[in-house]
Amino acid sequence: MQFIDLATQQKRIRQKLEKNIMAVLDHGKYIMGPEVAQLEQRLAEYVGVKHAIGCSSGTDALLMALMAHGVGPGDAIFTTPFTFIATAEVIGLLGATPVFVDIDPDTFNINPDLIEKAITAVKNNDPSIYPLPPTNGIELKARGIIPVDLFGLPADYDSINAIAKEHGLFVVEDAAQSFGAEYKGRKACSLANIACTSFFPAKPLGCYGDGGMCFTDNDELADLMNSVKIHGKGTHKYDNARIGINGRLDALQAAILNAKFDIFPEEVELRDKVALQYNQLIEDSECDLVSPQTMEGYRSVWAQYSLLAKDENHRATLQDKLKNEGIPSAIYYPKPLHMQTAFESLAYKPSNFPVSQDFSRRIFSLPMHPYLEKAQQEEIVQTLKSVMAKSERSL
């Protein structure tokens, strides 16, 4: 069994993929070929925003978004410690300071009530209000928020955008996992000043290498990101108006994405069906597991289907059992970012973000992709259930 089955999808669209790839080989415009603009236009329309800017990865998309906002040393950027390293890495790369804010236990996403507290803590330079990194004499300036739509479920943008507006902050949506999701009738990637997604192969819409995209309705931010992405170009290629990066999306990857996007809306439906079947099977099995819930108005794209075990030992037992049955599982994320060596200088304590700390010990993810069959899901849940039965017998 595959954790993410990309082969079945490829089989479905193999002809279209080959046709699109051959077209690039024929025209030879490998950099900024017509496939890139075509993809940008299609995805902008799907998401419902004015500008889509293809780029080299989800990480570079986040970097470009922060550079467009002029982020630098002394800036505090609020984000979650329960995410992939890239979210906070780009903050550090620009010399700014990540200020972590714990997650909501029901959604795994940044907790808006705690953002409010963290902003107040930064503004008053008072870590007794909320845990803060050491400021080393420089006063931090609250600049922006990066919520992450973890596992494909959008964060609570109405609350987050209201807080940002009140305090004059920008919001960058880390939608690396949520392209295709919905929040109160709007699509993920349209929920903040700028949204950033990733086309890493394992994401809901993935290419066959690295790729990403920024989305915005703001003309000025779009111009800035288009400049940053091509070495800070000004009026022409050899006029450099600012420091930028080499952040373009390959024409070949865009060609592949154009083929994949044709069936993407259908795959979103299939993912939802698979997730709901998991929820039902797990509920019926009466396993001692917390399954993911989606509240009214939210629609996840299920980049991951993640469960909470009772504790670390329970999780280890479950994962061992799955492995013995040839069923892959994974842990996202075993170490929250505030505990990573890379962020040692922020001097956070493990207990500063108790929900993230607790969940990193209990969470695990099951195989999830649009082509997972009901019989396979039954086998997976049956295997989880057998662990419970055994541990109960041993009591």
Ligand SMILES: *Cc1c(COP(=O)(O)O)cnc(C)c1O
């Ligand atoms: C995958 C991911 C990224 C980075 O995307 P890449 O395309 O791999 O650079 C950023 N944030 C989150 C939450 C991710 O899952």
